[in-house]
Amino acid sequence: MAHEQLILTAALVAYALAALISVIDARRGKGEQSMALVIMTLALALHTVAITLRWQRLDHAPYVDLFEILSSNVWSLHVAVLLACLALPYLRPALATALPILQVLVVWLFVTEAVDHPAPVTYQTIWLPVHVSFGKLFLGCLIIAVMLGAVVAVRRFDRRAFAAMPNSQRLDDVAYQFVLLAFLFESLMLVAGALWAQDAWGRYWAWDPLETWAFLTWLAAAGYLHFRALQKPSPQLSALLVFGVFAIAFLTFFGVPFLSTAPHKGAI
Amino acid sequence: MRARIWPTLSWLGSLKATLVWLALTALVLAHSIANGEPVSVIIALPFAGLGLNLLLTLVVNRHLRSQSGLLLFHLGLALIAVLAALGRLLALSGHVEVTEGAAFEPALVVAEQGPLHPGHLDRVSFVQGSFRIHYDPGVKRRDTVSTVFLLDGADGWQPAEVGDDRPLVVGGYRFYTSFNKGFAPLLTYRDASGGVQQGAVHLPSFPLKSYEQGNHWTLPDQSAEVKLWLDIEDAVVDENTAWTFRTPDATELVVIAGDERTALQPGDSMALGRGRLSYDGLKTWMGYSIYYDPTRRWLLAAAAMAALGLFWHIVGKLRLARILRPAGRQGVYSHGS
Numbered sequence: 001m002a003h004e005q006l007i008l009t010a011a012l013v014a015y016a017l018a019a020l021i022s023v024i025d026a027r028r029g030k031g032e033q034s035m036a037l038v039i040m041t042l043a044l045a046l047h048t049v050a051i052t053l054r055w056q057r058l059d060h061a062p063y064v065d066l067f068e069i070l071s072s073n074v075w076s077l078h079v080a081v082l083l084a085c086l087a088l089p090y091l092r093p094a095l096a097t098a099l100p101i102l103q104v105l106v107v108w109l110f111v112t113e114a115v116d117h118p119a120p121v122t123y124q125t126i127w128l129p130v131h132v133s134f135g136k137l138f139l140g141c142l143i144i145a146v147m148l149g150a151v152v153a154v155r156r157f158d159r160r161a162f163a164a165m166p167n168s169q170r171l172d173d174v175a176y177q178f179v180l181l182a183f184l185f186e187s188l189m190l191v192a193g194a195l196w197a198q199d200a201w202g203r204y205w206a207w208d209p210l211e212t213w214a215f216l217t218w219l220a221a222a223g224y225l226h227f228r229a230l231q232k233p234s235p236q237l238s239a240l241l242v243f244g245v246f247a248i249a250f251l252t253f254f255g256v257p258f259l260s261t262a263p264h265k266g267a268i
Numbered sequence: 269m270r271a272r273i274w275p276t277l278s279w280l281g282s283l284k285a286t287l288v289w290l291a292l293t294a295l296v297l298a299h300s301i302a303n304g305e306p307v308s309v310i311i312a313l314p315f316a317g318l319g320l321n322l323l324l325t326l327v328v329n330r331h332l333r334s335q336s337g338l339l340l341f342h343l344g345l346a347l348i349a350v351l352a353a354l355g356r357l358l359a360l361s362g363h364v365e366v367t368e369g370a371a372f373e374p375a376l377v378v379a380e381q382g383p384l385h386p387g388h389l390d391r392v393s394f395v396q397g398s399f400r401i402h403y404d405p406g407v408k409r410r411d412t413v414s415t416v417f418l419l420d421g422a423d424g425w426q427p428a429e430v431g432d433d434r435p436l437v438v439g440g441y442r443f444y445t446s447f448n449k450g451f452a453p454l455l456t457y458r459d460a461s462g463g464v465q466q467g468a469v470h471l472p473s474f475p476l477k478s479y480e481q482g483n484h485w486t487l488p489d490q491s492a493e494v495k496l497w498l499d500i501e502d503a504v505v506d507e508n509t510a511w512t513f514r515t516p517d518a519t520e521l522v523v524i525a526g527d528e529r530t531a532l533q534p535g536d537s538m539a540l541g542r543g544r545l546s547y548d549g550l551k552t553w554m555g556y557s558i559y560y561d562p563t564r565r566w567l568l569a570a571a572a573m574a575a576l577g578l579f580w581h582i583v584g585k586l587r588l589a590r591i592l593r594p595a596g597r598q599g600v601y602s603h604g605s
Contacts, residue, residue: 088591118404118408118410121409121410121411121412121431121432121433122432122433124433125433174591177586177591180582180585180586181582181586183578183582184578184579184582187574187575187578188575191571191572191574191575194571195568198564199433200432200433201444201557202435202442202444202557202559203361203559203561204561204564204567205352207300207306207307209301212297212300212301212307213301215297216294216297216298216301219290219293219294219297220294222290223287223290223291223294226283226286226287226290227287229283230283230284230287
């Protein structure tokens with residue numbers, strides 16, 4: 001367990017360093033962000049080892065308690081950002097917007113005590129990993145939309161910022177495509193979650209706090225998509241709406257589950 | 269007339285109206301979140317609004333009708349709403365306690381049910397057997413395996429295992445074991461006229477209420493009300509190590525009638541009220557959650573249909589070329605272009 005913690009701490013320090021370097025490079029106008037990407041990859045490798053060791057020791061995937069959910073989401077969100085930057089190199093300068101946002105979770109994870117909790121019996125179903133995976137895909141797509149929205153927002157105040165990236169209209173268009181994907185994954189997450197709930201507790205939906213918030217997130221994303229179809233908003237307004245959807249999703253994923261010891265009522 | 273109705277219908281089926289109903293739905297949810305209350309039935313109102321909006325959109329919006337994926341998604345959502353409403357009308361959600369060795373009694377079920385619930389619980393029949401529950405250190409409940417016996421016309425009583433995640437499904441009713449279970453002293457009362465009645469008194473949930481193993485009980489002939497207290501002499505619960513739920517080896521049943529306390533061992537009896545009470549031994553009881561919702565399979569099909577429609581639509585809508593090379597000429601941008 002001491003090894004796990006040590007490796008995780010090293011990973012968290014590396015995440016923070018990558019965020020710092022990405023901001024410095026962005027201010028210097030270095031769009032490639034090569035150093036930040038290398039350090040982030042190293043951080044992810046260390047984090048993967050820490051998660052694997054804990055998974056092996058406790059014999060369950062990291063989705064049981066506050067510490068594990070934070071840890072796995074810090075990991076998956078960084079993976080999403082990394083893959084996006086590798087597949088779409090024009091996104092790299094925007095690392096300077098995404099990584100500082102993710103530091104909120106990194107610091108939160110750093111100060112959270114790692115307590116060992118067994119997985120409740122109701123977690124032994126295939127639908128739970130399916131549900132969790134769709135949730136991570138949803139957040140992963142949304143963080144990329146936020147990353148692009150942040151570039152648009154920064155340009156509102158500094159017209160020369162992120163000069164190496166495409167224009168704001170184009171970035172907004174790409175952000176919209178990622179919100180579309182996010183909406184699909186959020187919908188699939190709700191369906192898989194309902195199947196898990198049916199399997200575990202005999203009901204598809206019971207409006208527990210997390211279910212209510214998750215539905216609110218879905219409504220917010222649906223609202224954004226309908227509003228966009230109706231109004232054709234400016235990139236700045238569109239970015240603000242994406243931030244709004246992300247804020248609700250953030251509260252759903254990282255606010256509500258941690259009011260109790262378990263994300264749903266399963267841990268009896 | 270038509271000239272006046274059509275604009276109204278067009279507005280009610282418009283995207284603007286969709287946004288209004290989405291916002292109202294969000295408001296109802298936000299209100300319940302802010303007040304820490306369960307989502308009220310008022311949610312049915314914006315849902316009905318969204319349903320009406322969708323129906324009218326199908327009539328007035330050719331654009332939606334022409335996009336198969338989007339159409340399938342929205343029809344799937346409408347179907348989910350209809351089935352969920354129907355499910356609430358037909359559903360039952362309740363709980364019951366069943367004594368070891370005794371048959372399930374529908375009359376003891378505490379439940380909430382929809383006005384159209386068919387009420388077939390009396391067709392459910394099983395006998396409670398023993399159960400096994402493992403605990404991790406720190407009294408953390410793990411697997412529960414409860415054995416029940418079902419009457420099979422051909423082969424007599426057949427055992428079946430029920431758990432927290434493994435339901436017993438009889439007549440559409442799904443029984444799951446719950447955290448609730450405990451001990452039940454088996455008592456026989458012989459009244460003055462020679463009538464004999466045997467039954468079990470369920471004590472509070474164990475180990476949740478291990479220090480409150482008592483209950484009030486009125487004799488079958490109403491001649492006295494007593495307090496029963498189970499004195500457990502050996503340590504059943506071990507908070508620091510893993511353990512398995514079991515009936516204690518050494519117990520005494522203390523019967524408190526007024527100022528008089530009488531301790532009974534299994535097999536003992538005492539004069540009480542207008543008759544005689546015997547303590548036959550200690551049994552257990554198991555708590556079950558019960559659910560009935562005949563629409564759940566259809567709900568699954570509707571959700572799959574909606575998801576498929578959304579997938580179809582989004583795959584068609586995604587512009588990979590725009591994502592991969594959004595500017596054509598990278599490095600050139602102009603605000604608000």
